[in-house]
Amino acid sequence: MQLFETVREMGHEQVLYCHGKNPDIRAIIAIHDTTLGPAMGATRLYPYINEEAALKDALRLSRGMTYKAACANIPAGGGKAVIIANPADKTDEMLRAYGRFVESLKGRFITGQDVNITPHDVRTIKQETDHVVGVEEKSGGPAPITALGVFLGIKAAVEFRWQTKNLAGMKVAVQGLGNVGKNLCRHLHENGVELVITDISPEKTAEIKQLFGATVVEPEEIYSQNVDIFSPCAMGGIINSQTIPQIQAKIIAGAANNQLDNERLHGQRLVEKDILYCPDYVINAGGIINVYNEMIGYEEDKAFKQVNNIYDTLLAIFDIAQQQSITTNDASKRLADERIMKVKISRNQPIAA
Ligand SMILES: NC(=O)C1=CN([C@@H]2O[C@H](COP(=O)(O)OP(=O)(O)OC[C@H]3O[C@@H](n4cnc5c(N)ncnc54)[C@H](O)[C@@H]3O)[C@@H](O)[C@H]2O)C=CC1
Numbered sequence: 115m116q117l118f119e120t121v122r123e124m125g126h127e128q129v130l131y132c133h134g135k136n137p138d139i140r141a142i143i144a145i146h147d148t149t150l151g152p153a154m155g156a157t158r159l160y161p162y163i164n165e166e167a168a169l170k171d172a173l174r175l176s177r178g179m180t181y182k183a184a185c186a187n188i189p190a191g192g193g194k195a196v197i198i199a200n201p202a203d204k205t206d207e208m209l210r211a212y213g214r215f216v217e218s219l220k221g222r223f224i225t226g227q228d229v230n231i232t233p234h235d236v237r238t239i240k241q242e243t244d245h246v247v248g249v250e251e252k253s254g255g256p257a258p259i260t261a262l263g264v265f266l267g268i269k270a271a272v273e274f275r276w277q278t279k280n281l282a283g284m285k286v287a288v289q290g291l292g293n294v295g296k297n298l299c300r301h302l303h304e305n306g307v308e309l310v311i312t313d314i315s316p317e318k319t320a321e322i323k324q325l326f327g328a329t330v331v332e333p334e335e336i337y338s339q340n341v342d343i344f345s346p347c348a349m350g351g352i353i354n355s356q357t358i359p360q361i362q363a364k365i366i367a368g369a370a371n372n373q374l375d376n377e378r379l380h381g382q383r384l385v386e387k388d389i390l391y392c393p394d395y396v397i398n399a400g401g402i403i404n405v406y407n408e409m410i411g412y413e414e415d416k417a418f419k420q421v422n423n424i425y426d427t428l429l430a431i432f433d434i435a436q437q438q439s440i441t442t443n444d445a446s447k448r449l450a451d452e453r454i455m456k457v458k459i460s461r462n463q464p465i466a467a
Pocket residue numbers: 227228229230256257258260289290291292293294295312313314315318333347348349350369370371398399400401402
């Protein structure tokens with residue numbers, strides 16, 4: 115990968131490689147755009163197959179955060195960090211070393227909890243830096259509110275697609291039963307939805323089966339289920355050339371970041387298959403809304419009110435996509451670009467060609 119060429123094309127401001135020998139740590143912090151505010155984005159720890167995969171994830175995730183904040187009307191920029199490690203090798207020393215790298219950015223990057231980072235880990239990172247959000251004692255962690263946003267997004271998509279506000283009797287396939295997926299299953303179950311679920315953890319599928327009477331399928335079987343809605347709540351890149359031909363659902367609406375393996379190609383394929391796609395960074399904005407509110411002084415009512423906006427934002431995006439014959443992903447990107455551009459123009463900042 116040509117690094118400077120890639121970051122120029124994607125519009126990143128800064129990419130920081132963090133390395134330490136003792137303790138051993140390899141992390142990448144990517145700051146995409148700080149026009150609207152300091153870069154916000156949680157930290158993911160993952161055993162990437164190679165450094166290029168880690169970099170690609172950090173670059174795409176951080177760009178997604180810029181769009182996410184802009185679409186949610188949050189005065190924050192986009193950033194994200196990845197720590198390259200096996201979760202079994204994670205140590206407090208490693209996390210504290212990472213915290214010192216975050217601290218070195220002096221608030222230009224504010225982070226929190228993503229995949230394989232626990233509330234305990236967030237507290238450990240916080241020993242070295244105050245630029246951490248999503249602390250359980252403050253806003254209670256972002257996953258429940260993210261799940262609520264995804265649930266509201268599903269309702270918006272159902273209304274747009276089938277002109278009904280009633281989910282009862284619908285079938286939803288949920289991929290990934292972690293912090294977000296589990297809470298989402300609860301909302302869906304309470305609204306009379308029939309659940310088809312999968313996870314790589316048998317304990318998690320057993321728990322959701324028992325709690326909500328869900329049907330369990332193997333991870334590779336989730337795409338081909340005869341359901342109304344597919345909700346990816348695990349990892350990114352799962353909407354791709356192999357999975358699209360299998361998908362039976364008419365709506366894709368889930369929490370996972372970077373769901374489309376190739377935004378342009380696979381966004382277009384979904385249109386051709388008449389599948390309504392809820393752009394991930396719009397539907398999963400509950401997390402950033404919650405942690406932003408934590409940063410400015412948490413008031414639960416205010417955060418929940420803002421999450422309700424996800425419903426209207428998605429309806430507006432579906433309308434734009436339909437009227438302009440573009441993908442929903444392009445429609446949301448346009449909305450974000452317009453908001454960022456407006457601020458740049460008001461400040462006489464240079465605008466990229
Ligand atoms: N936690 C939050 O507030 C937010 C999370 N997201 C995104 O939503 C997704 C889920 O987040 P969390 O629930 O917090 O993560 P988590 O780590 O708690 O849960 C992920 C779940 O997916 C499962 N999983 C992994 N690979 C799988 C596969 N191939 N098939 C089936 N299941 C698989 C894991 O076993 C785990 O149960 C992630 O992509 C995250 O970046 C986005 C916005 C906010």
